[in-house]
Amino acid sequence: MAVDYTTHDGVAVITLNNPPVNGLGLSTRAGIVEGIERAQNDPAIKAIVLTGAGKAFSGGADITEFNTPKATQEPTLATVIKTVESSAKPVVAAIHSVAMGGGLELALGAHYRIAAPGAQIALPEVKLGILPGAGGTQRLPRAIGLEAALNMIVSGAPVPSEKLADSGLFDAVVDGDLAAAALAFARKVGAQQGPHPKVRDRKIEHPNAAGFIQFARNSVAAIAKNFPAPLKCIDAVEAGVQNGFDKGLAFERECFIALVQTPESRALRHAFFGERAASKIPDVPGDTPVRDIKQVAVIGAGTMGGGIAMNFINAGIPVTLLETKQEALERGLATIRKNYEATVRKGKLKPEALEERMALITPTLSYDDLKNADLIVEAVFEELGVKDQVFRRLDEVAKPGAILASNTSTLDVDKIAAFTKRPQDVVGMHFFSPANVMKLLEVVRGKETAKDVLATVMKLAKKIKKTAVVSGVCDGFIGNRMIEQYIRQALFMLEEGALPAQVDKAIEKFGFAMGPFRMSDLAGNDIGWAIRKRRYQEHPDMHYSKIADRLCEMGRFGQKTGGGWYDYKAGDRTAYPSPVVDDMIGAFSKETNAQRRKIGDEEIVERLVFALVNEGAKILEEGIASKASDIDMVYLTGYGFPLYRGGPMLYADTVGLYNVERAIRRYASRPNGDAWRLARSIAELAAQGRGFNG
Numbered sequence: 001m002a003v004d005y006t007t008h009d010g011v012a013v014i015t016l017n018n019p020p021v022n023g024l025g026l027s028t029r030a031g032i033v034e035g036i037e038r039a040q041n042d043p044a045i046k047a048i049v050l051t052g053a054g055k056a057f058s059g060g061a062d063i064t065e066f067n068t069p070k071a072t073q074e075p076t077l078a079t080v081i082k083t084v085e086s087s088a089k090p091v092v093a094a095i096h097s098v099a100m101g102g103g104l105e106l107a108l109g110a111h112y113r114i115a116a117p118g119a120q121i122a123l124p125e126v127k128l129g130i131l132p133g134a135g136g137t138q139r140l141p142r143a144i145g146l147e148a149a150l151n152m153i154v155s156g157a158p159v160p161s162e163k164l165a166d167s168g169l170f171d172a173v174v175d176g177d178l179a180a181a182a183l184a185f186a187r188k189v190g191a192q193q194g195p196h197p198k199v200r201d202r203k204i205e206h207p208n209a210a211g212f213i214q215f216a217r218n219s220v221a222a223i224a225k226n227f228p229a230p231l232k233c234i235d236a237v238e239a240g241v242q243n244g245f246d247k248g249l250a251f252e253r254e255c256f257i258a259l260v261q262t263p264e265s266r267a268l269r270h271a272f273f274g275e276r277a278a279s280k281i282p283d284v285p286g287d288t289p290v291r292d293i294k295q296v297a298v299i300g301a302g303t304m305g306g307g308i309a310m311n312f313i314n315a316g317i318p319v320t321l322l323e324t325k326q327e328a329l330e331r332g333l334a335t336i337r338k339n340y341e342a343t344v345r346k347g348k349l350k351p352e353a354l355e356e357r358m359a360l361i362t363p364t365l366s367y368d369d370l371k372n373a374d375l376i377v378e379a380v381f382e383e384l385g386v387k388d389q390v391f392r393r394l395d396e397v398a399k400p401g402a403i404l405a406s407n408t409s410t411l412d413v414d415k416i417a418a419f420t421k422r423p424q425d426v427v428g429m430h431f432f433s434p435a436n437v438m439k440l441l442e443v444v445r446g447k448e449t450a451k452d453v454l455a456t457v458m459k460l461a462k463k464i465k466k467t468a469v470v471s472g473v474c475d476g477f478i479g480n481r482m483i484e485q486y487i488r489q490a491l492f493m494l495e496e497g498a499l500p501a502q503v504d505k506a507i508e509k510f511g512f513a514m515g516p517f518r519m520s521d522l523a524g525n526d527i528g529w530a531i532r533k534r535r536y537q538e539h540p541d542m543h544y545s546k547i548a549d550r551l552c553e554m555g556r557f558g559q560k561t562g563g564g565w566y567d568y569k570a571g572d573r574t575a576y577p578s579p580v581v582d583d584m585i586g587a588f589s590k591e592t593n594a595q596r597r598k599i600g601d602e603e604i605v606e607r608l609v610f611a612l613v614n615e616g617a618k619i620l621e622e623g624i625a626s627k628a629s630d631i632d633m634v635y636l637t638g639y640g641f642p643l644y645r646g647g648p649m650l651y652a653d654t655v656g657l658y659n660v661e662r663a664i665r666r667y668a669s670r671p672n673g674d675a676w677r678l679a680r681s682i683a684e685l686a687a688q689g690r691g692f693n694g
């Protein structure tokens, strides 16, 4: 039973009991209506308390029911709230921990609300691409005023209950025993004569509602570009202000039904569940005991090591930072300090907090200082020989049970594990640059990595606010293995007739934060060159365009050399199309006898994105990723894939795998078609009319 019903001396207590967050699924909704009716029919009951068991009052509508028949089956949330609101006996919502979305809307339907301090109060629907669909856009402005409500609805951000103590939302915010306070409050109001107050009957007072709404609309339009929900939130609030509660409610419902079916909402919900699903590893039970991580060490204080260290100290975990030379150590520390100083300048960190954080770092040149570390993350040069030396040394000094992690981006984690006598304790922790900023962490699972090591790293990732995704061992892991195919297509298209600016523009219009050529100029074209040189030896049969090598031979490594695929002016990161490069591209096409032709934006987007999808499908087939949503999380959090499209695999589902397959077969039959080897699973799923996500 998703709802408990108890009576306490004239008061009925209806307790939502649907773990983990008392989502308002069908059985919970039915339970509430049943409880209210039971209380009405019991003459001994004078008042009703509505509350939640466990760690929430309610986290809102059950998102897993969206777009299923259960979502619209009676009693709907609207019916539940109407039942609560029209109860002749007063209903008191007793709110603790979390009242979000439909949960807050339910509470707004009660006659009275009391809350414990520290409860998170929010209408976060907009983050799922929808709007509050059970009266939130109508009742919240009546409860707390137009401006405060619009802010909460459009941002979706939680507000702590104590901050709303004087807002008109709560009748009381009580310290101590909420259940006892709720019962006492219910007895008091139960003794009073009805009718009891309804939020819907309150007025929205504002000196210039129309002006404020217009201001809000302008501000939101500028930032919500590809997301329809925020503007709809404003429309719905406006409808209530202009036309009254009932018309506003009807309009809100209409908007909700339309928004829940949009691809943007599907993408946002996919990302919500994808993030949570990523932390679950199929063969590692959720209750696997984890190792205690109190002290971390980082080896190498370069670009990555410094950023990695910052993640831990930001979470209050002390870090020992090891380098080979004093100068390198000092340089690393200075960079970390500089980063914090920039944060202080932006007002996001107090100056004293800077010193507290710096004090959590113990710099050292000696491996002896790593003896107490529970986790050691290696971020030294990307050479197997150097990793060999470091891991052998770590094996000597690290305490038993310490986790030994490598931040390698291209090397074989199993080989690195084999440098030690404890391969079960070795794992890849592949951070992305800048490591203190980027959300993504690929956790690379070696052949022998122990399950509790994985469980520990996944838990730690949450603590340092990363989105961790497990990848098996393969060249490039999930993200870089896929991006290689994307870059390959980008380069072939230059040979075939496109120019860098055209490719970048097309994919940026699709929604990528940055196209492949601007990205490459930023990262440094020499990095890809070094990787390709290795590839030519390892995979002599693999067909690459050599056009990027030609650019590097011209010394055009990107922004850092003042020119790459584009020209750059000193002190200016704007990418200006480069006539020299365009000439080089034309000449290169001639040399390779490529027939230059006009390549349309649609082809550019398809070739780039389907290259990701095709490789992603192979990654799934090989078990390198355990689910399609993991791949999407990698691309959403590490590669600038547009959130409103939900990641490459969800996008492929949206396009339809039948269409993806046809396009890949078409490109495979054209020049440079040998780069397309259709993934078996795409054809299989397409034949069954299915997608990667079911």
Ligand code: 3HC
Pocket: 020, 021, 023, 056, 059, 060, 061, 062, 063, 064, 077, 098, 100, 101, 102, 103, 105, 124, 125, 128, 131, 132, 133, 134, 136, 273, 276, 277
């Ligand atoms: N429906 C279904 N499942 C939900 C859920 C919801 N509304 N909210 C959370 N869950 C699930 C999560 O998927 C997760 O499941 P798992 O354990 O199987 O992975 C579990 O509950 C715990 O979630 P978290 O890991 O996020 O737990 P936290 O304690 O960190 O956070 C929370 C709890 C603050 C409630 C957070 O889960 C959250 O922000 N949830 C989303 C809240 C939301 O968006 N509500 C609005 C829903 S839409 C709505 O109400 C429409 C209405 O207007 C008609």
Ligand code: NAI
Pocket: 299, 300, 301, 302, 303, 304, 305, 322, 323, 324, 325, 328, 378, 379, 380, 381, 382, 383, 386, 389, 390, 407, 408, 409, 410, 430, 431, 432, 433
């Ligand atoms: P870097 O060259 O900036 O830093 C490496 C640091 O390691 C230098 O400060 C060097 O002095 C130090 N070092 C070298 N040998 C050492 C040893 N034996 N003991 C202690 N310190 C030693 O390199 P970067 O970019 O930080 O890369 C480090 C690792 O992170 C590499 O494995 C790389 O592949 C990986 N990586 C790099 C990313 C990037 O964007 N730069 C992204 C993800 C992973």
